[in-house]
Amino acid sequence: MNDRKPNLRSVRELTPALEFCTIHGYRRAYRVAGSGPALLLIHGIGDNSTTWSTVQSQLAQRFTVVAPDLLGHGQSDKPRADYSVAAYANGMRDLLGVLDIEKVTVVGHSLGGGVAMQFAYQFPQLVDRLILIGAGGVTKDVNIALRVASLPMGGEALSLLRLPLVLPSVQAIGAVAGKLLGTTALGRDLPNALRILRDLPEPTATSAFTRTLRAVVDWRGQVVTMLDRCYLTESVPVQLIWGERDAVIPVSHARMAHAAMPGSQLEIFERSGHFPFHDDPDRFVEVVQRFIDSTEPAEYDQTALRQLLRTGVRERAISGTVDTKVAVLDAMGTDERSAT
Structure with missing residues (x-):
């Protein structure tokens, strides 16, 4: 049985x-x-x-x-x-x-x-x-960071993450900010934003992200x-x-x-x-x-x-x-x- x-x-x-x-x-x-x-x-x-x-x-x-x-x-x-x-x-x-x-x-x-x-x-x-x-x-309406990233130089700014120590520094600053902001709106979402940011320095990923973003967002919003x-x-x-x-x-x-x-x-x-x-x-x-x-x-x-x-x-x-x-x-x- x-x-x-x-x-x-x-x-x-x-x-x-x-x-x-x-x-x-x-x-x-x-x-x-x-x-x-x-x-x-x-x-x-x-x-x-x-x-x-x-x-x-x-x-x-x-x-x-x-x-x-x-x-x-x-x-x-x-x-x-x-x-x-x-x-x-x-x-x-x-x-x-x-x-x-x-x-x-x-x-x-x-x-x-x-x-x-x-x-x-x-x-x-x-x-x-x-x-x-x-x-x-x-x-x-959408977060100001996405509006800025959609600007003509936004993709180029993301490419700076490929420089030595830039991404680790951003991650470290973000981690401290996350603790300070706690359960505020920004504090809730910051860890996930940093997680996503970690994958962007790879050149083809940066290019795809920029193309995707500009298809749906410009400086005025969505x-x-x-x-x-x-x-x-x-x-x-x-x-x-x-x-x-x-x-x-x-x-x-x-x-x-x-x-x-x-x-x-x-x-x-x-x-x-x-x-x-x-x-x-x-x-x-x-x-x-x-x-x-x-x-x-x-x-x-x-x-x-x-x-x-x-x-x-x-x-x-x-x-x-x-x-x-x-x-x-x-x-x-x-x-x-x-x-x-």
Whole structure:
């Protein structure tokens, strides 16, 4: 008689394995673990798939969890290429095709949130649900450091990190600043910023980072917004997760996206910064699992989508307080938005 419980899984099976595939001549790295319904975890700018190490094994107890290194990041190739959110969405479609995955719940953090939203816009037939974490692309507000880095000499300034002792000095100063700032917004996010900075001195990584950043940010802030097409998520379950102390993308963006996405759910981690899945991984996993358990996968309906496109944004479909509604409408009324 076999007394083993059916839900027990081996540690080996739940440990993300780094794998590679070649698509369009470029090597793509990704980490995969678990089995069951598929989750696609998309990291942010300058980051890589290891950022999900705090939660990927836990999620793999119930799901097939795929965490790629975006092109230009991590151990994926870093060619002179198109690093727009639309190009990244295409890359995610191609990777899923290679892995023979037909539908996914797409989980995107920061830039990855913008990619996730773009993926759902371009390939709605592949999406079960959307989970957006401190997502980019809501409106133009973004951390001043990213605006500065997007300037013409920003990439050249990052190349200075390759000089002897420069990066260690920056890391040391950052570590001291992190201790002084403690649990403030900047203090929460500084360790992760330093971790990402550690990978940038490699020349091709610097170039890819700069190309990616300039595709979405200039000196005025973010140059794309998803607000003008959020209404297209009407039939897609959406979970928004934000850190209240996010120093990179303000929590006000979470409320605006929530207001613009009919039926979306919003979870704010009160003591978290830009990386809530690092600050409170257990709560993050709980929110993700509860969201998936409580919602049905989206069903792609071309007729309904066609009608939504013809109708467009309806002001009455925007929820929230009067101030939030005004902020959403103002953001959609400016010229700071994607023409994708």
